[in-house]
Amino acid sequence: MGNYDAKVPPIxxxxxxxxxxxxxxxxxxxxxxxxxxLIQKNRSFWQAGSCxxxxxxxxxxxxxxTVIVNHSPGGCxxxxxxxxxxxxxxxxxxxxxxxxxxWLSTNLTESDVIGGxxxxxxxxxxxxxxxxxxxxxxxxxxxxxxxxxxxxxxxxQTARGRVNAEIVSLHCPxxxxxxxxxxxxxxxxxxxxxxxxxxxxxLDYRPIDENAPDAELRYAAWAWQxxxxxxxxxxxxxxxxxxxxxxxxxxxxxxxxxxYAEYASRDELRKVSEAALNISMCDVHDDYILKYLExxxxxxxxxxxxPIGFRHTREWLLAIAAHFHLERQAEALADYExxxxxxxxxxxxxxxxxxxxxxxxxxxRAGVEATVMAELGLEILGIRTYHYDEGADAVFKDxxxxxxxxTISVSTQLFEMTHQIKTLKPDLVLSHNGTQGYMAKLGVxxxxxxxxxxxxxxxxxxxxxxxxxxxxFKNTSxxxxxxxxxxxxxxxxxxxxxxxxxxKN
Amino acid sequence: MSDFVERPRSSCPLGGALATLANxxxxxxxxxxxxxxxxxxxxxxxFGAGYLGDGYCTGRTSPTTAVSETEVVFGxxxxxxxxxxxxxxxxxxxxxxxxxxxxTEMIGDDTDGVVREFQAEGKPVVAISTPSFRGDSYxxxxxALDGIxxxxxxxxxxxxxxxxxxxxxxxxxxxxFRGDLEEIxxxxxxxxxxxxxxxxxxxxxxxxxxxxxAALNIVFSRVWGRDFAGKFExxxxxxxxxxxxxxxxxxxxxxxxxxxxxxGLDLQxxxxxxxxxxxxxxxxxxxxxxxFCDGDLxxxxxxVTNATYALPLTRFLTRELGWVVTDSFVTDKLTDTQKSVLNxxxxxxxxxxxxxxxxxxxxxxxxxxxxxxxxxxxSPLYILGSTLEKRTAAARGAxxxxxxxxxxxxxxxxxxxxxxxxxxxxxxxxxxxxMSVKS
Numbered sequence: 044m045g046n047y048d049a050k051v052p053p054i055x056x057x058x059x060x061x062x063x064x065x066x067x068x069x070x071x072x073x074x075x076x077x078x079x080x081l082i083q084k085n086r087s088f089w090q091a092g093s094c095x096x097x098x099x100x101x102x103x104x105x106x107x108x109t110v111i112v113n114h115s116p117g118g119c120x121x122x123x124x125x126x127x128x129x130x131x132x133x134x135x136x137x138x139x140x141x142x143x144x145x146w147l148s149t150n151l152t153e154s155d156v157i158g159g160x161x162x163x164x165x166x167x168x169x170x171x172x173x174x175x176x177x178x179x180x181x182x183x184x185x186x187x188x189x190x191x192x193x194x195x196x197x198x199x200q201t202a203r204g205r206v207n208a209e210i211v212s213l214h215c216p217x218x219x220x221x222x223x224x225x226x227x228x229x230x231x232x233x234x235x236x237x238x239x240x241x242x243x244x245x246l247d248y249r250p251i252d253e254n255a256p257d258a259e260l261r262y263a264a265w266a267w268q269x270x271x272x273x274x275x276x277x278x279x280x281x282x283x284x285x286x287x288x289x290x291x292x293x294x295x296x297x298x299x300x301x302x303y304a305e306y307a308s309r310d311e312l313r314k315v316s317e318a319a320l321n322i323s324m325c326d327v328h329d330d331y332i333l334k335y336l337e338x339x340x341x342x343x344x345x346x347x348x349x350p351i352g353f354r355h356t357r358e359w360l361l362a363i364a365a366h367f368h369l370e371r372q373a374e375a376l377a378d379y380e381x382x383x384x385x386x387x388x389x390x391x392x393x394x395x396x397x398x399x400x401x402x403x404x405x406x407x408r409a410g411v412e413a414t415v416m417a418e419l420g421l422e423i424l425g426i427r428t429y430h431y432d433e434g435a436d437a438v439f440k441d442x443x444x445x446x447x448x449x450t451i452s453v454s455t456q457l458f459e460m461t462h463q464i465k466t467l468k469p470d471l472v473l474s475h476n477g478t479q480g481y482m483a484k485l486g487v488x489x490x491x492x493x494x495x496x497x498x499x500x501x502x503x504x505x506x507x508x509x510x511x512x513x514x515x516f517k518n519t520s521x522x523x524x525x526x527x528x529x530x531x532x533x534x535x536x537x538x539x540x541x542x543x544x545x546x547k548n
Numbered sequence: 549m550s551d552f553v554e555r556p557r558s559s560c561p562l563g564g565a566l567a568t569l570a571n572x573x574x575x576x577x578x579x580x581x582x583x584x585x586x587x588x589x590x591x592x593x594x595f596g597a598g599y600l601g602d603g604y605c606t607g608r609t610s611p612t613t614a615v616s617e618t619e620v621v622f623g624x625x626x627x628x629x630x631x632x633x634x635x636x637x638x639x640x641x642x643x644x645x646x647x648x649x650x651x652t653e654m655i656g657d658d659t660d661g662v663v664r665e666f667q668a669e670g671k672p673v674v675a676i677s678t679p680s681f682r683g684d685s686y687x688x689x690x691x692a693l694d695g696i697x698x699x700x701x702x703x704x705x706x707x708x709x710x711x712x713x714x715x716x717x718x719x720x721x722x723x724x725f726r727g728d729l730e731e732i733x734x735x736x737x738x739x740x741x742x743x744x745x746x747x748x749x750x751x752x753x754x755x756x757x758x759x760x761x762a763a764l765n766i767v768f769s770r771v772w773g774r775d776f777a778g779k780f781e782x783x784x785x786x787x788x789x790x791x792x793x794x795x796x797x798x799x800x801x802x803x804x805x806x807x808x809x810x811x812g813l814d815l816q817x818x819x820x821x822x823x824x825x826x827x828x829x830x831x832x833x834x835x836x837x838x839x840f841c842d843g844d845l846x847x848x849x850x851x852v853t854n855a856t857y858a859l860p861l862t863r864f865l866t867r868e869l870g871w872v873v874t875d876s877f878v879t880d881k882l883t884d885t886q887k888s889v890l891n892x893x894x895x896x897x898x899x900x901x902x903x904x905x906x907x908x909x910x911x912x913x914x915x916x917x918x919x920x921x922x923x924x925x926x927s928p929l930y931i932l933g934s935t936l937e938k939r940t941a942a943a944r945g946a947x948x949x950x951x952x953x954x955x956x957x958x959x960x961x962x963x964x965x966x967x968x969x970x971x972x973x974x975x976x977x978x979x980x981x982x983m984s985v986k987s
Contacts, residue, residue, distance in 0.1 A: 088635065089631065091583065093584050116560050116650055117553065117680065118588075121596075125591065147552050149550070149552045155681065156681045166552065186651045190620065217585065218582040219617055477608075532605035534638055
């Protein structure tokens with residue numbers, strides 16, 4: 044692939060046919076993506092969003108015993124307060140010490156921007172190591188030092204000789220990519236360039252003495268364990284209860300599950316290669332690292348959608364089971380689970396049948412959720428995805444089959460979302476974390492598309508999603524009253540025109 | 549050692565400017581920076597200041613040029629021109645403020661030039677320069693105010709002798725700015741003044757527009773807003789008064805008398821209001837005496853706040869509660885001049901930023917006992933700081949209340965600590981925090 048040797052990871056737009064701007068029909072989107080026109084699209088009006096740097100720090104901050112060094116002026120790390128408290132909670136939910144990650148900003152000043160910030164970065168790394176004694180230090184390269192040409196890797200190389208922690212560099216200046224998903228590749232690139240994914244003898248295991256009488260037995264035990272262990276790759280939007288549901292189902296097939304890379308420690312990461320299979324829980328999240336692990340260790344991988352809803356969960360389980368010749372068991376498991384869960388969800392599904400719904404969030408999650416809702420008898424008015432790349436094609440072919448009429452928007456933009464809510468008038472929105480306040484102000488009933496404190500995956504998940512939707516419809520007073528008093532910042536004329544009128548090309 | 553910062557309690561000038569603009573009525577920001585700056589910076593305020601949240605045109609509704617590599621290489625003037633044009637077309641506002649980020653400043657975009665073209669067409673657009681490497685949020689607050697009040701607003705034809713403007717409390721970075729402003733407005737209105745607070749929900753663009761006609765600017769910070777008020781005075785001939793935020797009856801009595809003197813108000817009327825406020829305050833305060841005294845709630849205290857809150861808070865704890873404040877940490881990055889303006893001898897201040905540094909200083913100043921039988925340690929201790937101080941407090945077995953940025957463990961709406969009511973609120977919160985562990 045070549046990318047893995049590079050110092051700097053490729054951005055999503057360069058690695059895949061990816062884009063963040065589209066409005067129209069799904070078949071057009073898939074053509075546009077295939078032909079590469081998606082990447083050319085742009086808007087003449089933009090609203091603020093997030094950036095790949097923030098995403099990279101969001102992931103890095105979840106690793107155990109970590110310090111983040113943000114090589115930047117004072118503002119870039121502003122969200123780390125929030126992200127570190129969130130990560131601390133996530134740690135706690137996974138039975139680990141719920142300590143929030145410390146971080147430092149090199150706090151670049153005017154003279155640093157003129158004279159270079161490398162010396163300061165080195166001092167900051169040394170201070171971080173000495174003060175917090177972390178196992179890992181993530182050094183994050185932002186816009187300003189990237190423009191002045193600070194050599195991050197040179198500094199990191201020097202620092203490696205001086206500090207105890209392992210240093211991972213993350214190249215993620217915000218202006219380089221408009222696609223948040225680039226952060227996933229940046230993060231994994233940093234990990235794979237620096238950290239070991241193989242266990243160390245005597246530290247992680249006792250080597251087998253070939254001449255010992257039990258050598259053969261011990262070897263067989265190791266081989267059996269590896270052959271029945273799978274790595275499941277998580278994402279920040281996947282909660283601990285989702286991980287538990289997945290581990291429960293894989294456990295029922297006799298597989299041992301290890302969850303990576305968020306909330307793992309440096310030592311746990313050394314076990315990555317000790318698995319029979321790497322499994323993705325989101326098609327556009329981790330192909331970069333899974334392909335690397337296949338190249339490097341020969342570990343096969345499965346990218347088969349998200350285990351949400353009956354059909355996807357079954358397909359996901361079957362794709363995994365196929366590697367272990369456990370298809371029959373997986374079918375039986377899915378049959379059994381569905382039988383119980385179908386009875387449980389029936390009264391809830393009945394209550395929301397026929398509702399007209401808009402879904403907004405990450406490409407794969409939004410697509411998968413749309414098909415689940417469509418199969419439950421809801422009408423999908425539209426799907427909004429933060430970005431789109433060819434990794435999402437498999438999921439969206441399924442969407443096309445079930446909801447050919449749905450409007451597809453690739454957009455992080457709240458003005459387009461507001462337009463759609465005002466013109467499509469959905470009964471319900473399933474929407475990404477961070478947009479719920481806007482939904483309430485628009486007076487539309489909405490439910491989180493994900494929430495790290497709740498369960499969405501598998502059989503437990505589908506029951507809980509439906510329960511939450513029904514709960515939300517039980518009393519809508521808050522939204523109704525609030526929305527009557529809200530003044531929107533948009534001029535009325537916009538709502539009389541096309542949602543996508545600010546898209547160019 | 550370098551001036552890197554551990555867990556900064558401020559962001560950059562762009563962040564401070566956006567926090568400021570986000571809390572002013574009918575103002576639409578246009579962020580000339582990478583697409584993430586606006587979202588990241590405003591979210592840190594929307595969540596980190598007691599869950600302040602988003603308002604009219606803030607956070608992820610904020611227009612931005614979202615510059616990419618193309619603009620960084622070829623310049624962003626055209627993109628800016630396009631974004632201002634579409635913003636004027638799509639977004640409803642009385643004033644549009646273009647604020648720059650580090651990357652567009654570094655590549656040398658002619659932001660002023662682009663904005664001038666729109667101004668020439670009579671469009672209400674103003675540009676401010678807020679590169680992230682030139683100061684922090686507090687500077688951004690002053691830059692934003694300067695752009696609106698000194699650059700954009702014309703001189704008033706006539707002064708209103710009863711109108712005052714309030715400055716110095718920085719939205720978000722003073723997490724109780726709204727409650728504090730409400731109380732100041734309530735008191736000054738009671739003594740017969742009209743008050744522009746700008747940043748409370750009841751204010752409109754009219755308040756901004758009327759600012760140049762004010763008789764006095766009151767700046768509730770010895771360091772933040774001071775330069776801006778000086779420039780305001782130069783342009784609009786409005787004098788300014790630098791005052792500490794009054795917290796509790798003693799400080800508020802003195803403040804009201806100072807204002808009466810400054811603006812020639814009817815002293816008898818002011819005295820009457822002071823009397824009435826005091827009897828209300830003590831009517832409540834008195835009832836707290838039982839729990840406060842029987843509960844043995846006298847504490848040593850350490851404060852960890854910005855420059856604006858340090859002295860008012862220390863004074864309240866010392867003068868009204870009779871606590872022994874041993875350490876007052878100021879977490880802003882200040883110049884030596886600014887430090888000397890604060891350090892006037894009333895209370896000694898320590899200037900440190902990082903939570904770790906502060907915890908260490910506290911331990912160095914007051915070592916914990918190591919099992920000695922007779923040891924006068926710093927206990928009972930109450931730390932009034934940010935959420936970052938909770939761990940420091942827990943490690944020392946101290947109590948803590950979060951009241952400085954970032955505040956992640958409380959939800960703040962119109963609560964404030966200024967004035968008479970604010971003093972009561974602070975008393976209530978300090979005691980309430982202790983009682984909240986009961987079950």
